[in-house]
Amino acid sequence: MSNRKIKVLSRISILFLLIDLISPMSVFSALVPNVKAATVAIPVSKGLIGSSNSAKVYFLDLPNGISVSSIKTNSFKYSGNNTVIDSISLENGKIKLKLKGNESTESFPVKGTAGRIDNHFKSNPGNSIWLYSDGRRWQINEYDKEKEINVYKIRNAQDAKTPSEVPPKNTVLTRSEPVEPSTAKWYRNDSKGTDIVDYSSIILSSITPVTEDLMNGDKGEAKVNSGKFLVTYNIPSAQRQPEDLPDYMKGGSAIGWLYYTSFPYYFTGTAKVTSYSYAGTVTFDYPLPTEPTLSGEVALLEPNPNPEKYIEKAVPVKLSLKGSLAAYTDTSNILEWVFYAKKTGNDTSLVTKKDTAKVLSSERQFDFVISKQEAATQPKFTQNYTLTVTVRFAKPIVTASGTITSLSENFTINAGTYNGPPPSSIPIPTPTPAAGKPPVARISMPDQVVAGENFIVSGAQSYDPDGTIVKYSWQHPNVKMALYGKSSDTSYDLDFIDTTQTITLTVTDNDGLTATTSRDIKIVAPAPKAKIELLGVLKQNRKITIRNATKNISDDFPIIESTTRFTITAVSGGTPADIKYSGSLVGVKEVDVLMKTPGQYRAALYVENTAGYSGTTSFTFTVVPDDAPVPYISMPLIVYRDPDNGNKASVMLEDFTVSPDYDYLAKRVWEYRYDSDNNGNFTEESWVPISNANLDRVNFYPAKVGRYEIRLTVTEEFGQPTIDAFVTAADRKSANTDAQPVLERIVTVDNRPPTSDWSW
Numbered sequence: 001m002s003n004r005k006i007k008v009l010s011r012i013s014i015l016f017l018l019i020d021l022i023s024p025m026s027v028f029s030a031l032v033p034n035v036k037a038a039t040v041a042i043p044v045s046k047g048l049i050g051s052s053n054s055a056k057v058y059f060l061d062l063p064n065g066i067s068v069s070s071i072k073t074n075s076f077k078y079s080g081n082n083t084v085i086d087s088i089s090l091e092n093g094k095i096k097l098k099l100k101g102n103e104s105t106e107s108f109p110v111k112g113t114a115g116r117i118d119n120h121f122k123s124n125p126g127n128s129i130w131l132y133s134d135g136r137r138w139q140i141n142e143y144d145k146e147k148e149i150n151v152y153k154i155r156n157a158q159d160a161k162t163p164s165e166v167p168p169k170n171t172v173l174t175r176s177e178p179v180e181p182s183t184a185k186w187y188r189n190d191s192k193g194t195d196i197v198d199y200s201s202i203i204l205s206s207i208t209p210v211t212e213d214l215m216n217g218d219k220g221e222a223k224v225n226s227g228k229f230l231v232t233y234n235i236p237s238a239q240r241q242p243e244d245l246p247d248y249m250k251g252g253s254a255i256g257w258l259y260y261t262s263f264p265y266y267f268t269g270t271a272k273v274t275s276y277s278y279a280g281t282v283t284f285d286y287p288l289p290t291e292p293t294l295s296g297e298v299a300l301l302e303p304n305p306n307p308e309k310y311i312e313k314a315v316p317v318k319l320s321l322k323g324s325l326a327a328y329t330d331t332s333n334i335l336e337w338v339f340y341a342k343k344t345g346n347d348t349s350l351v352t353k354k355d356t357a358k359v360l361s362s363e364r365q366f367d368f369v370i371s372k373q374e375a376a377t378q379p380k381f382t383q384n385y386t387l388t389v390t391v392r393f394a395k396p397i398v399t400a401s402g403t404i405t406s407l408s409e410n411f412t413i414n415a416g417t418y419n420g421p422p423p424s425s426i427p428i429p430t431p432t433p434a435a436g437k438p439p440v441a442r443i444s445m446p447d448q449v450v451a452g453e454n455f456i457v458s459g460a461q462s463y464d465p466d467g468t469i470v471k472y473s474w475q476h477p478n479v480k481m482a483l484y485g486k487s488s489d490t491s492y493d494l495d496f497i498d499t500t501q502t503i504t505l506t507v508t509d510n511d512g513l514t515a516t517t518s519r520d521i522k523i524v525a526p527a528p529k530a531k532i533e534l535l536g537v538l539k540q541n542r543k544i545t546i547r548n549a550t551k552n553i554s555d556d557f558p559i560i561e562s563t564t565r566f567t568i569t570a571v572s573g574g575t576p577a578d579i580k581y582s583g584s585l586v587g588v589k590e591v592d593v594l595m596k597t598p599g600q601y602r603a604a605l606y607v608e609n610t611a612g613y614s615g616t617t618s619f620t621f622t623v624v625p626d627d628a629p630v631p632y633i634s635m636p637l638i639v640y641r642d643p644d645n646g647n648k649a650s651v652m653l654e655d656f657t658v659s660p661d662y663d664y665l666a667k668r669v670w671e672y673r674y675d676s677d678n679n680g681n682f683t684e685e686s687w688v689p690i691s692n693a694n695l696d697r698v699n700f701y702p703a704k705v706g707r708y709e710i711r712l713t714v715t716e717e718f719g720q721p722t723i724d725a726f727v728t729a730a731d732r733k734s735a736n737t738d739a740q741p742v743l744e745r746i747v748t749v750d751n752r753p754p755t756s757d758w759s760w
Helices: 003-021 024-031
Strands: 035-041 045-049 055-060 072-079 083-091 094-100 102-113 121-123 126-131 137-144 149-156 170-176 185-188 208-211 220-225 228-235 239-242 255-260 263-278 281-287 293-302 315-326 334-343 351-355 361-370 380-399 402-418 448-450 455-458 469-475 487-490 499-509 514-524 532-536 543-548 565-572 579-581 590-595 599-608 614-623 638-640 651-655 664-674 688-691 697-700 706-717 734-736 746-750
Touching: 072 083, 072 094, 094 281, 126 170, 185 263, 208 220, 239 614, 293 380, 293 402, 315 334, 315 380, 315 402, 334 361, 351 361, 361 380, 361 402, 532 599, 532 614, 543 565, 543 599, 565 579, 565 590, 651 706, 664 697, 688 697
Parallel strands: 137 170, 448 514, 638 746
Antiparallel strands: 035 281, 045 263, 055 094, 072 281, 083 094, 102 185, 102 263, 121 263, 126 137, 126 255, 137 149, 170 228, 208 263, 220 228, 239 255, 293 315, 315 361, 334 351, 334 380, 380 402, 455 487, 469 499, 499 514, 532 543, 543 590, 565 599, 579 590, 599 614, 651 697, 664 688, 664 706, 706 734, 706 746
16 A cells, blocks of 8 residues: 555544544534524423323424524424423424423412402301380390300390381391302412312312401401301491291381391412423524525414314404514615415405514514304314515615515414314323232212313322332213323213213323223203392492302303393382383393382393303392481570670580481581561471581571571482482482471570679
8 A cells, every 4th residue: 555545544534533523513513604503492381280281382483583494493402301292393483392291299379269269259147136026126136156156135226216227236246157168269379360279189177268358338357267257247237138037026016137248258278289390492503694584473362272162253363473684784775564464365355564664573463353154164164374574675685696675475374263172182002011010090080060061080099009100091982172191171062961971091000000990970961050149238229230140160151141131020019110220131241220119129030051051040139218317406495695796696506317227418408487476386487598518516696586496407318329320319318307396496595684793
């Protein structure tokens, strides 16, 4: 071998040695100097609970200036503690990857409510308050917390009427109990009502009811004592309803009332659950642009999720289209951005938007609609959209490939609806037999469920005595959504009402051994249970809110609000003309109503859900009269003229008027008439005003000697909310002191007798 050949072989050997020492990425970057690496971060998520969070799909936005076509897809790499499921890809201008969540067990505070996180339970405890047959004594029943029994006390009436109409003011104690905590809906207490916690994950010993302030302006407080409520409140309270008296009390003026108060409450506790976390980054390579390059991205903002379940109404579609310029900095040469969007194949649906700002990046949104007719045509409807973003330049740009006056990029995206269950298919693996102890399979789920209602099926209580469970395989004929993993949720359709279905779980441990168990579940019809709630004071000419408190019992078949119907009728005491409200009683969540006449009325409610099932209920309530005020004045019976005050007398007039039903005394008019002929007959005299300034204490200065009769007229203003459109000034109750003994309302003005002072 010649020396020349030896030198060539040596150079080749050295080259291969250098290549072996350099990483593949370094070699690639060295050979392709215009290639650059980019990194996209995955949103950090911690503490996600529920089986639906055991795996998540991410669609990551590309960095500005990087186009989809420039990305080298074989360079995708995930860095982080999660496991990538399937491969990383590009979809609709974004990076798509699916990750398995990192599992951890954590404890956190939870809150239990009657529905939404801010929808608290309501307790309505009260006490029986009875008027005796003599019409003046009241028996006030209340709870004795020391003896843990009901006791009573007798108090004399404080109002001026016989029979008395309002019990004397007292502070009383009553008690009530919270609902069973398992009926509450539980949330993570540091969330905004989005993280729902299964009741089975809550530590029972940690559950505590929490009370809030009394409602309707009642004074007092509700405390928790040994898991029950002890409530102190003042009577008469804002709410009352009649009740039957015991036989031994009936007769005469005896009557029974239940005075009650209301307060909201909720539960707190601690949950111990399996949570999932996500983090990490995705890196990839892309070539650097050497001339002006347009990149863009399109996003589907609505519906979310996509496809959306069709519920017999049009589905809004909102698209976002963005364009960005790379390798270009002369913003003064940008003429305009133009955005186009249309339904694919339908040129008449084209929408154009412009941006004349001189910027390197611009974005616009487009609104479309999937009509009811389109969504109802087939079990799954998909609408495809075509979008284009264009940037135009004021002056042509010279590039290596020629002169350009504009750049454009096209996109497609779709949105859709479905009528039945969305497609879902998860294969069930066949376990491989191995030596060891077999696992134990257990299923946790309800025994009965409403058709269309989502429920959780969990195999989390399964275990392996000598290892770990690695697979959960479910057999679930007829479910709408396939079960997967340790826990997930599903539902049954209407076709399986009044049937019993079987769900089977097979678990596989790390030795390949299996165990199987099954549970039966009964599917019942999603018939809604109508419920009415009354708010306000049940009194004549006061606003009463009749509310639909019906709850959806099925996720798939919610109440159709447009078919909700209230009916309000007069039972006794009033007529249909006495029932006043505005607007319609159909298709509303609540209605404000006012009764012009006291009496019994009935509110009925009809509700219907999207499955065609309906429910009705009615509630009979009593509207009490609006009582007139009871005027009473106090004044001296004789006064003397004062020489130091223009020879006028001074009469102090004081008002002791009471409102039996606690309305507001809005107007006081004081008057007098003078017995001018001193014959003791005032009827021939005219009333003269003293004051109409709504004063409860007035100084009257008569100048003439003689007798004066005083009259006070008091007019009430409503002490509770009303509906202004249905009341007049005549509806405000008023009364004067004509019923007060006349001798108590006549003052005599006289001259002060002379005094003598003898001196020697």
